Amino acid sequence: MDEKELRRLLGRLRRGDAGVDEVVGALKGAPYEELGGFAAIDHHRTLRVGMPEVVLAERKTAVQVAAIARKLAARGPLLVTRLEPGKAGPARRAVRGSRYDPVSRTLSRGRMDLPVRGPVAICCAGTSDIPACEEAAVTLGVMGVPVLRVYDVGVAGLHRLLARRGDLDGAVAVIAAAGMEGALPSVVGGLVGKPVIGLPTSVGYGASLGGLAPLFTMLNSCAPNVTVVNVDNGFGAGFVAGLIARQ
Amino acid sequence: MDEKELRRLLGRLRRGDAGVDEVVGALKGAPYEELGGFAAIDHHRTLRVGMPEVVLAERKTAVQVAAIARKLAARGPLLVTRLEPGKAGPARRAVRGSRYDPVSRTLSRGRMDLPVRGPVAICCAGTSDIPACEEAAVTLGVMGVPVLRVYDVGVAGLHRLLARRGDLDGAVAVIAAAGMEGALPSVVGGLVGKPVIGLPTSVGYGASLGGLAPLFTMLNSCAPNVTVVNVDNGFGAGFVAGLIARQ
Amino acid sequence: MDEKELRRLLGRLRRGDAGVDEVVGALKGAPYEELGGFAAIDHHRTLRVGMPEVVLAERKTAVQVAAIARKLAARGPLLVTRLEPGKAGPARRAVRGSRYDPVSRTLSRGRMDLPVRGPVAICCAGTSDIPACEEAAVTLGVMGVPVLRVYDVGVAGLHRLLARRGDLDGAVAVIAAAGMEGALPSVVGGLVGKPVIGLPTSVGYGASLGGLAPLFTMLNSCAPNVTVVNVDNGFGAGFVAGLIARQ
Amino acid sequence: MDEKELRRLLGRLRRGDAGVDEVVGALKGAPYEELGGFAAIDHHRTLRVGMPEVVLAERKTAVQVAAIARKLAARGPLLVTRLEPGKAGPARRAVRGSRYDPVSRTLSRGRMDLPVRGPVAICCAGTSDIPACEEAAVTLGVMGVPVLRVYDVGVAGLHRLLARRGDLDGAVAVIAAAGMEGALPSVVGGLVGKPVIGLPTSVGYGASLGGLAPLFTMLNSCAPNVTVVNVDNGFGAGFVAGLIARQ
């Protein structure tokens, strides 16, 4: 409820078109809906944060995911993340026209229809980083934002990245994913004058600490246009890039 | 050097207006300038990343800072960060019209003249977070971006934040600074549909681990529109917010 | 043995009703009972810490759990925690009338009959935190304390929490469970003037460090009425809340 | 503002005694007061969380502390924490009748007048833990709760603790402070059937990690009635104990 609605509501009270109880209820009432006791779906979210609620399938059963997905898909575009292939069936059947992508482990349908200003570039250091990148790409797809993929351009072979520099220059924001030493966002950040979202991945071994090593690399980037999301959080990276593109 | 310049240069070579040696030299030559042996100033940076080179005064002497600042100020807006009061004198005198701000520990002069799209909101949890916020604010000032300050609105007193919600709604991006438990970006991220830049600060004690605790809080935010910069990195937060505002 | 019993024992010695050996034995004797060599059951625990000994089923075999459970159930209320479904059968059969709950992974029977002063509220940020909450709820049930569930009220959707504020206000203590960034206890702590027990959960990914991230968030809470228990320790949270309610 | 006030306000609007603008303002208005730009004092806090706002003097100047202290003391009991001796003078002079305690580094005046149910026991392992304990004791004093001090009873000399067991038994809650290995709360928790608040201190050396070692000891306590606060957070421990005592 925004101020305009509030004023209209209070106007109705003042004019006698509404009673005190009704107004108190409206002011206290929460715009969410209970769903079988296991989840409160937040239908106002689109208005509030610019995206329908996204379903994190991890730790949910296939049946729960399907129930929530059907409910959400009835009102707008749908995005389910972290959905393992073995758990995707019920939700895919519950939402006609939905598409499951095993690389990004997402289920999605539809796209938001808001004006956007050009593509988001997604680059990654190695092929093992692609699943996180694709999660970002699908997210951007649901947000209606075009995507430029610049994959396998790790810093130990700079010419591959430099050859794709034109693609980076044309983007409104860049997502740079990397595991192991996580140096890609720093190098990309030095090449383009756009916001760069560092996306650390858990790709690596030994002292990569499950992604903490590239995460810290990115946080300490000497390029000042780099911000960072959680390890493997392709959805978050895509969502923020989409918000930047949208404005 | 962009593709247009490259084609012009090659055209001159083809027409015989330039020799091979000259072209080789131009292709290899780096657009930076050696400065007394202690720093390579990067004059192409404005074109490349949208901001003149910023001087990090930490670990430099007052004399070195002044020399670099004078050089940079001759070509555009100036920003020096992490400049302790006791070290600011020479640089301030070297750059006529510069302004030193002891809260943010910055020295600055001028502002970039690029079109921007509305203010950036900077909010923080407590008064001790203000220095980091002001570093962001001065950075945004040099980038020509207006700033809305929403200070001392920590999550343990939600009404203070909710009362300022209108200010957040009107911003194109929000910087949310917090030490201690660092919960502010999550709450702000749930209130506004804009990119939120989490700025962890080293404010806290005991198990705050010098800012690592709020840093991890922000990285794990359940609000998907939150990205994070390094601890106390107000400059980085301001710079990215400025890039978002500029587009 | 308390002072009263000691005085009675010494009185008997003085009157010649007991010999020195008997008194020495009584003073040295431990009020526990050996159980098949693998566990010492502590029957005085109810008197000492206000709760019968609780069985942590983890790392015990189904047969061991059943043997201990039967022994304990013969003397009072029973609570077994961390009991996986596949291991619950023998204990459930061994204790007639016991109830196994697969969500909280507890087996319980009966309740303590002590005066209590009103409900404990249990709130959590997301549906994945419910198992830890239910472990707390079952513990409170065995302690005879009523419970108010306020689930799925994470800080990225504040209105959901604010809508349930009345429930929080009526409680004598609040358990606030959260994984990921773990901000819920800080926000709850700012809303109610009651002890808030932060219950970090291992829900999360990437840099959530198996629950250490929300744990540190809660320890650094800017709300001073928050104390913290171990990750996923729903039993501990419930037990302390029950002690507070009881007094 | 509670529901009663809200209904009264809406009633005035309905009766025409108030205009829409006034009501909108009241609903949006935050019950805090700006103080010279550097702090927002939260006067509703007493009602909301049962304690006047407490001043954390760390990172504030002596003049700022004095200004805030005078303002707060005009409305109720005063507590300033982490106030170094060299910074205490202005605040002490600004608040007539205030008392500065160099051990706990607190400045306080007055006490709240609410019914409480018996003393809180504060025990610590060694003499170096006393400052944190005294911060808790002063906090309890401001809350009007009596305190029993059981100091220097570390677990390497159990008889000292066992000799004071009667004091622990009579308390409604126990604060157990320890640095080094931090084992005291576990032992105390096994002796008394009351909530035990573990207060880790930064006392120790080598691998004590600035208090993280005892902090983790306490979080892993095998006694289920132990909750934990941040390292050296005597104020938090005292405040929660006071809330338990008050109910």
Place this chain on the structure above:
Amino acid sequence: MDEKELRRLLGRLRRGDAGVDEVVGALKGAPYEELGGFAAIDHHRTLRVGMPEVVLAERKTAVQVAAIARKLAARGPLLVTRLEPGKAGPARRAVRGSRYDPVSRTLSRGRMDLPVRGPVAICCAGTSDIPACEEAAVTLGVMGVPVLRVYDVGVAGLHRLLARRGDLDGAVAVIAAAGMEGALPSVVGGLVGKPVIGLPTSVGYGASLGGLAPLFTMLNSCAPNVTVVNVDNGFGAGFVAGLIARQ
């Protein structure tokens, strides 16, 4: 080779009973024997460190374990540790008279025949710590040292430990094993004037960090007679205790 042997060898050289080549070879030769390329067995170890080489079965195949075990058993007592039940068969068959113990996961035969001075007490906090304790007990058995078991005497039920104090007093050294908060060695160390070997175990959950939490507890013990071995290293604890007992 000790000095006596060296002198004898040099004497032979001097008398012409040995040639230079032989002496050079003897001086350079290592007293070990290659075994199928995968392990160098160290037969001088008994003389050097007072114990035959012990076989760590982890990361070895059942066949490798059996081959090494047979070789070692031909020359003295045998001890194999970390031998999973499924891998024990071949070694047990290869060494007639050997005994496999599934609790401690050891295979052993025989005992050293050296004078020892009284028993070693092994105590642990909970039943889950017993496997590590039994690894220590079997080790002590092979060293010919009698063992007193004092199990399930965690510090949250002090009376259980105090009731067994006599057993501790009679020992020449005490092994104190604990997971979770790991407080037992501190309490034991305060009760007895003997070397106490803290044996942290990986028993615990949440913030127990796989045994690092009790490890740090023990390293920070306020009882000065506590030293510490690696997590779950029952063999090391038993071996050092045996060396103390032997002298």
Place this chain on the structure above:
Amino acid sequence: MDEKELRRLLGRLRRGDAGVDEVVGALKGAPYEELGGFAAIDHHRTLRVGMPEVVLAERKTAVQVAAIARKLAARGPLLVTRLEPGKAGPARRAVRGSRYDPVSRTLSRGRMDLPVRGPVAICCAGTSDIPACEEAAVTLGVMGVPVLRVYDVGVAGLHRLLARRGDLDGAVAVIAAAGMEGALPSVVGGLVGKPVIGLPTSVGYGASLGGLAPLFTMLNSCAPNVTVVNVDNGFGAGFVAGLIARQ
């Protein structure tokens, strides 16, 4: 492309043998080849870093590995690392004459033909470190560098290492692998005047932290001729040793 090629290309442009578009394309073009969308193979790598691209099989499917291996083997020596036995079949069949080694989990064929200066010694502390060592040995084999194996010479039995000192002295570089406490490189570094490459392994338990403990040991080595690679990174250790041998 090196300067000679660049001059030749520009000469052709100047002479009219090439057009501007061609030169621009050549300058921008990257010397790599797209392979079915999932990997960019870097054929210039041999010239640039002295080694054909090596395939890290981890996180790739058996089919992907085989496709990349066949492509690379067509142009020179082949090395595939981290190839589990169950995944090796297709690649082995795809590359005639290739050899799969299950200990080092490598697939290789051929060797580089460059002048080298003597052997590299590879020593390790225990038999469990052999897989990492063999990965280094196979790498050196592909680089055409002879290898001296000095295995199972841990520092707790110094005579084994001292007996092999001659082998170490004759090497141009030494790889020293160790898990557990990781002390071997320090001792080796003190014995030989050659570069020593510390190779920490994940062999160990308890507080070995998956190889971080020996990693830190090696980084803190008091022998100044020790550098370190990532945990279990036998390929990296072998590659650097090979580069040293080659020069």
Place this chain on the structure above:
Amino acid sequence: MDEKELRRLLGRLRRGDAGVDEVVGALKGAPYEELGGFAAIDHHRTLRVGMPEVVLAERKTAVQVAAIARKLAARGPLLVTRLEPGKAGPARRAVRGSRYDPVSRTLSRGRMDLPVRGPVAICCAGTSDIPACEEAAVTLGVMGVPVLRVYDVGVAGLHRLLARRGDLDGAVAVIAAAGMEGALPSVVGGLVGKPVIGLPTSVGYGASLGGLAPLFTMLNSCAPNVTVVNVDNGFGAGFVAGLIARQ
């Protein structure tokens, strides 16, 4: 109070020579003495753990140290540790005949008169480790145990250690101190068949983590006769070595 005293006391009660109140008081009474409110001195400690209470001067004032030292010195040998030179004066004057050693920062007087069995060897890797070693040496001196110093024998120069091997062989226990990589105890442990106490020191830089690196090295030692004390805890190392020597 031991069993004999208890029986005598109870006998007096039985004979009427003592009243119940007296016995209750004696049983509850703790054998310690309050000292000016800031420390409870534990006079039974000598009997209980074989050493008079030792004063840790850190965090105590010079006056407090002097008062405690005088009290303790009246009853037996005295040892004060961590006593900075600037704080030693009052205590030295308070205890006639005491000796202050600035290297180990100890104040001591007298020695215990108990039978011991030969020397303890103390070895260290570098000269910077000597202060921790000397703290151990002074402790052993107070316990009446002879000491063999084997200093500056770090593992990067093995011949220095091997040349002193005879000294190690003659000891009943060895303390091995090292900072940096902390490898000394492993090497020493492989040379002698005696308990080796690893004493990590905070000597080092970079990734030595204030002594945690050598601490973890020692905990992961492949020599099974190594136990470990806290970083820089020379007193603890000496005390345990003394207990071993004494038996």
Place this chain on the structure above:
Amino acid sequence: MDEKELRRLLGRLRRGDAGVDEVVGALKGAPYEELGGFAAIDHHRTLRVGMPEVVLAERKTAVQVAAIARKLAARGPLLVTRLEPGKAGPARRAVRGSRYDPVSRTLSRGRMDLPVRGPVAICCAGTSDIPACEEAAVTLGVMGVPVLRVYDVGVAGLHRLLARRGDLDGAVAVIAAAGMEGALPSVVGGLVGKPVIGLPTSVGYGASLGGLAPLFTMLNSCAPNVTVVNVDNGFGAGFVAGLIARQ
């Protein structure tokens, strides 16, 4: 003592030119010399590890440094590291012709005269990394190895590094120093086919963890020719590079 000397010694024994005692003594005798009790100087080190012993001045007094320096300088080249300006005087005066460099904090004189094969390149990311680089450069100078400095070429401005690529190509080894995110060695490693020694520095703030962040970045480098030394360990980096150059 090498085998030749051993054979000569044994030959003398055989011929009767030496007695058994003399040979035993020679075999046991360590080739070091006691220096006033505080340091054992290792004169055989040059033969053994190819470098005279280097003095780490940290934690030594100015007088101790001077005494050791004079002794060492009498036998060959001298290098003292970590020598603060205020402590350098006595050593500089004690060694005629020595040179103190305040940037690298080294004192040195002379150079070794061994054949070397070309320069070592030292590059760094920022000007703050220069002290660590110069420590490496001075070390290389003492080893007689020429140095190419490539400073201030951080990865956020790639053109600066690419412009100096020729210098890197001509080197036999490259030292790459960086703080903050530490990405330089990965990029350099991808450009040159030489051993690259990553030298992490403590330059940075926030989450750089005193140099651990760039250290982990370098350990996880995707360029396989990178090995790593300890944080700020310029001496170690230079020494290893010198050994590579020498061979």
